Amino acid sequence: MINELSKQEYEKDFYAWAIHNADLIRQGRLSEVDLEHVAEEIESMGKRDKRKLVNRLAILISHLLKWEYQREKRGRSWSLTIKEQRIRINKLLKESPSLKHELEDALQDAYEIAIVIAARETGLAESIFPPKYAFNFEQCLELNFLPDHST
Secondary structure: OHHHHHHHHHHHOHHHHHHHHHHHHHOOOHHHOOHHHHHHHHHHHHHHHHHHHHHHHHHHHHHHHHHHHOHHHOOHHHHHHHHHHHHHHHHHHHHOHHHHHHHHHHHHHHHHHHHHHHHHHHOOOHHHOOOOOOOOHHHHHOOOOOOOOOO
8 A cells, every 4th residue: 555655656746756765765664665666767867877978978079070170160168168078978977987888879879969969050061070970989088189170
């Protein structure tokens, strides 16, 4: 009965559900915990970190593309955004080192998004940008690396 009540609480008031289940776990009352939804939420947290990695990489790569393909518009704002995203990605990887196993997929997913962002923000056609990113992950995160492509 208590478990069913907890499942209803999950649907109606997520915050109350989370606090209630955390308290049950701390008290060792595991048989009363809504394990199905707790497992879902833990899995969701991991997926959220991967989405965060892809989003940060997309912002970083879009700025690297803008830097590479719009030399005349390079500025402090772009270089600081590149630096900020590198710092944030490194911190995320430090907090969740197992995300490093997701880097290849994350980089490809991020590149697809980055092309769209860069095209939108530069006014350049998406076809201007190569279909596959020319730099590896290490270069993306290298603090002093900035692409220098002559267009």
